[in-house]
Amino acid sequence: MPARPPTRTSISPQMTFDQIKDQATSEWEALQQKPHILVGTATCGRAAGALDVLSTFEAEIRRQNIDAPVVPVGCMGLCYAEPLVVIIKPDNFSVCYGNTTSESVRRLVEGYVVGDDPCFELALGTLEVADENAPSIPELPRFEHELRHILRHCGYINPESINHYIRRGGYSSLIKALGTPQQEIIAEIKASGLRGRGGAGFPTGTKWGLCHNASGQPKYIVCNADEGDPGAFMDRAILESDPHSVIEGMIIAGYTMGTPHGYIYVRDEYPLAVKRFKIALQQARTKGLLGNNLLGSDFSFHIEVAEGAGAFVCGEASALMYSIEGKRGMPRVRPPHSVESGLWGKPTLLNNVKTFASVPMILDRGAEWYASIGTEGSKGTAVFALAGKVAHTGLVEVPMGTTLRDLIFQVGGGVPKNKKIKGVQIGGPSGGCLPESLLDTPVDFDSLTKVGSLMGSGGMIVLDEDNCMVDAARYFLDFVQKESCGKCTMCRLGTKQLLDILVDITTGKGKIEDMDLLVELAEDIKEGSLCGLGHSAPNPVLTTVRYFRDEYEAHILEKRCPALVCKELIAYYIVPEKCDRGCEHCVLTCPTEAIKSDEKRIKIIDQTKCVKCGNCQMVCPPEYDAVIRVSPPSAIPQKN
Amino acid sequence: MKHTSSKKSTERLSHILSHHKPERVELIPILQEVEEEFGYLPREAMLEAANFTQIPASDVFGIATFYNRFRFTPLGKHPVKACMGTACHMVGGALVLDALERELGVKVGDITHDGEFSLDRVACIGCCFLAPVVVIGEDIHPRVTPFKVEEILAGLKERDAGKTAHKD
Ligand SMILES: Cc1cc2nc3c(=O)[nH]c(=O)nc-3n(C[C@H](O)[C@H](O)[C@H](O)COP(=O)(O)O)c2cc1C
Ligand code: FES
Numbered sequence: 001m002p003a004r005p006p007t008r009t010s011i012s013p014q015m016t017f018d019q020i021k022d023q024a025t026s027e028w029e030a031l032q033q034k035p036h037i038l039v040g041t042a043t044c045g046r047a048a049g050a051l052d053v054l055s056t057f058e059a060e061i062r063r064q065n066i067d068a069p070v071v072p073v074g075c076m077g078l079c080y081a082e083p084l085v086v087i088i089k090p091d092n093f094s095v096c097y098g099n100t101t102s103e104s105v106r107r108l109v110e111g112y113v114v115g116d117d118p119c120f121e122l123a124l125g126t127l128e129v130a131d132e133n134a135p136s137i138p139e140l141p142r143f144e145h146e147l148r149h150i151l152r153h154c155g156y157i158n159p160e161s162i163n164h165y166i167r168r169g170g171y172s173s174l175i176k177a178l179g180t181p182q183q184e185i186i187a188e189i190k191a192s193g194l195r196g197r198g199g200a201g202f203p204t205g206t207k208w209g210l211c212h213n214a215s216g217q218p219k220y221i222v223c224n225a226d227e228g229d230p231g232a233f234m235d236r237a238i239l240e241s242d243p244h245s246v247i248e249g250m251i252i253a254g255y256t257m258g259t260p261h262g263y264i265y266v267r268d269e270y271p272l273a274v275k276r277f278k279i280a281l282q283q284a285r286t287k288g289l290l291g292n293n294l295l296g297s298d299f300s301f302h303i304e305v306a307e308g309a310g311a312f313v314c315g316e317a318s319a320l321m322y323s324i325e326g327k328r329g330m331p332r333v334r335p336p337h338s339v340e341s342g343l344w345g346k347p348t349l350l351n352n353v354k355t356f357a358s359v360p361m362i363l364d365r366g367a368e369w370y371a372s373i374g375t376e377g378s379k380g381t382a383v384f385a386l387a388g389k390v391a392h393t394g395l396v397e398v399p400m401g402t403t404l405r406d407l408i409f410q411v412g413g414g415v416p417k418n419k420k421i422k423g424v425q426i427g428g429p430s431g432g433c434l435p436e437s438l439l440d441t442p443v444d445f446d447s448l449t450k451v452g453s454l455m456g457s458g459g460m461i462v463l464d465e466d467n468c469m470v471d472a473a474r475y476f477l478d479f480v481q482k483e484s485c486g487k488c489t490m491c492r493l494g495t496k497q498l499l500d501i502l503v504d505i506t507t508g509k510g511k512i513e514d515m516d517l518l519v520e521l522a523e524d525i526k527e528g529s530l531c532g533l534g535h536s537a538p539n540p541v542l543t544t545v546r547y548f549r550d551e552y553e554a555h556i557l558e559k560r561c562p563a564l565v566c567k568e569l570i571a572y573y574i575v576p577e578k579c580d581r582g583c584e585h586c587v588l589t590c591p592t593e594a595i596k597s598d599e600k601r602i603k604i605i606d607q608t609k610c611v612k613c614g615n616c617q618m619v620c621p622p623e624y625d626a627v628i629r630v631s632p633p634s635a636i637p638q639k640n
Numbered sequence: 641m642k643h644t645s646s647k648k649s650t651e652r653l654s655h656i657l658s659h660h661k662p663e664r665v666e667l668i669p670i671l672q673e674v675e676e677e678f679g680y681l682p683r684e685a686m687l688e689a690a691n692f693t694q695i696p697a698s699d700v701f702g703i704a705t706f707y708n709r710f711r712f713t714p715l716g717k718h719p720v721k722a723c724m725g726t727a728c729h730m731v732g733g734a735l736v737l738d739a740l741e742r743e744l745g746v747k748v749g750d751i752t753h754d755g756e757f758s759l760d761r762v763a764c765i766g767c768c769f770l771a772p773v774v775v776i777g778e779d780i781h782p783r784v785t786p787f788k789v790e791e792i793l794a795g796l797k798e799r800d801a802g803k804t805a806h807k808d
Binding site: 034043046048060082228229231236237269270306307309311312323326327328330385387388393425461463467472475479485568589591610611613615618619 | 663664665666667668669671672693702703706707708709710724725726727729730731732735739740742743762764765766767768769770771775780782785787788790
């Protein structure tokens with residue numbers, strides 16, 4: 001099909017958009033004239049009490065009768081320091097504060113909104129590099145490595161105000177696109193080297209080209225916001241913080257495919273993301289940027305929101321489409337690929353949230369610019385949800401090619417409590433656990449696959465010496481086993497078998513032959529499954545067997561869990577010499593009354609009653625530190 | 641969630657159906673709204689949805705049971721959800737779930753005899769930095785330990801007892 005820019009009716013898109021932009025600019029500039037306060041109110045902020053902080057600011061400002069708007073914004077990525085607040089003053093530094101409370105709000109209003117004391121003792125830093133000795137955010141070690149492109153607006157704009165997005169350049173790529181032949185857009189995306197951020201890293205330009213050339217009408221644009229990895233929250237954060245960048249990317253895709261039909265499939269359990277996305281859609285419609293005859297052009301585009309119903313496998317392209325159609329989300333055999341036969345059997349372009357969010361900036365700044373970031377085979381940046389045993393839990397974005405070590409230690413601030421890092425789990429249930437020795441691996445699609453993991457969704461969990469790798473493998477297998485849709489025998493029964501073996505090992509019933517069996521079975525499941533769930537489900541097992549074999553062997557041969565995690569292989573023990581005797585903390589908190597005093601009032605655990613909840617160890621005052629875990633349980637010193 | 645409404649359940653159901661078209665694409669959204677309204681999928685509601693969309697009842701049951709989101713028993717007055725996401729698991733989420741099961745005397749997916757507490761597991765609610773997390777109703781409880789589970793539950797029971805005493 002020859003590319004054809006839309007024929008226009010009386011007003012050109014550019015003209016009306018200029019008016020929209022002017023309005024956004026004046027709203028934004030009016031805000032900048034006043035001191036104003038940004039409060040992070042994404043899910044992470046709310047969980048830490050951001051709504052209280054927000055309402056305290058509002059109340060305090062009302063009480064003092066000051067003209068200082070309080071603006072809810074999204075996630076800045078520094079989740080560990082939530083609730084986050086930024087105070088912006090027209091004639092002074094913009095300062096970011098972490099871990100704010102209602103008390104610190106009062107101090108900040110008094111000190112910096114009204115007065116001129118930036119309260120640096122409460123601050124994470126100034127937003128720009130200030131000339132003083134004040135701490136500044138860009139000078140934090142993490143920003144030496146971080147490069148925020150996909151997350152460029154997150155935390156800086158009100159996600160419920162389209163004008164903020166427009167003022168920062170939003171929707172101008174759409175306007176550019178509307179005057180560009182479709183083939184040129186596809187060529188630009190191809191030249192950028194963008195690869196899909198949904199996990200597999202399929203070249204986006206190629207996919208767009210295939211869908212564009214596919215015959216069959218109508219075509220569909222689908223955004224995959226299912227984000228099923230149980231430890232990842234990048235897509236959620238983007239929808240909650242910067243929904244318009246995704247909408248803009250989807251509209252551009254719609255124009256390029258010549259279709260008015262768009263869908264977004266959002267994971268359930270993301271109520272705020274759905275709410276904010278719907279508000280954003282409504283605002284885009286009101287401005288004429290979405291709907292019939294976009295800005296007076298003859299191109300129309302609509303986006304429907306489909307909410308997921310909690311099935312990991314529905315993140316897979318074909319399953320997702322069945323789910324939208326109202327069926328069970330079970331992947332199907334390919335080919336045909338969804339670019340040829342997807343939603344209702346029609347050509348469908350499905351991309352991840354981050355992929356769509358990347359499109360506007362590529363059109364805006366050019367393919368060459370984008371291709372200059374990252375590595376030879378993986379262009380651009382990678383967004384990770386960093387969690388687990390790492391100081392700076394949150395969202396991070398680094399150029400592809402950054403090493404895991406820099407990511408975890410420089411950006412993530414390393415492992416807390418002086419613990420030793422054991423490894424890192426990347427890509428959730430489909431990914432792998434990599435050991436400390438591989439931390440110099442660069443993060444990009446190909447390097448991670450080479451070491452047995454994968455980029456996956458972007459979940460990254462740091463594990464320390466207190467984590468058991470066999471337990472970690474068992475956890476992921478338990479997850480995929482429950483989530484297998486049951487269509488392929490190898491996936492349905494094979495994962496169950498793998499899980500059974502892992503349960504045996506973690507409960508001290510493992511045999512050394514199990515090691516070979518695990519690997520054999522894992523390979524068979526990879527071979528014998530239709531979709532990515534089965535192909536990748538064994539990854540957590542294969543990588544842990546490969547890199548942490550000694551831990552498996554300790555469980556099997558010595559019935560010992562070296563990390564002291566696996567419940568059946570450990571016992572709690574109170575060291576008599578350390579027990580204070582007078583203190584009763586452990587006795588009082590034991591849920592099963594398993595702890596008694598002996599004649600010298602030394603506490604003793606009745607192992608037959610102990611449920612290994614760990615309460616006693618947690619409450620034993622640190623100055624005594626009398627409760628320890630031992631493995632195997634037979635290692636408890638016996639009284640003679 | 642509005643599952644305490646006093647309106648008759650048939651009325652509540654027909655209200656939901658009234659703003660949907662009788663098509664297959666609407667089935668999952670209908671079930672989601674029913675779940676939102678009642679806190680679970682009552683059998684009669686599923687039959688009614690099947691009738692409405694002209695989809696065989698067995699198919700509707702099949703679809704409903706395929707998706708984790710749907711439950712088939714009512715929610716407790718305090719719906720308890722333990723996060724079993726990766727970050728929560730790695731810092732003792734399983735011990736917290738053990739404690740919840742022990743203290744409530746129910747297994748995951750069940751409800752206490754008095755209908756006060758139901759217990760479910762969820763996968764990552766996106767505040768991993770507070771792990772391990774338990775959500776009760778709308779409240780997110782951060783950094784929960786087995787010991788804190790006892791305190792949280794005792795607090796809720798005490799609050800309820802206070803309320804009823806007040807009423808009398
Ligand atoms: C079991 C399974 C789960 C998946 N979950 C997701 C998901 O949550 N989000 C996502 O974008 N892609 C997910 N995918 C990948 C999609 O099938 C698809 O490749 C991707 O959404 C395409 O978008 P992209 O080209 O922009 O990467 C999953 C794949 C499998 C096999
Ligand atoms: S894993 Fe529990 S909140 Fe993310």
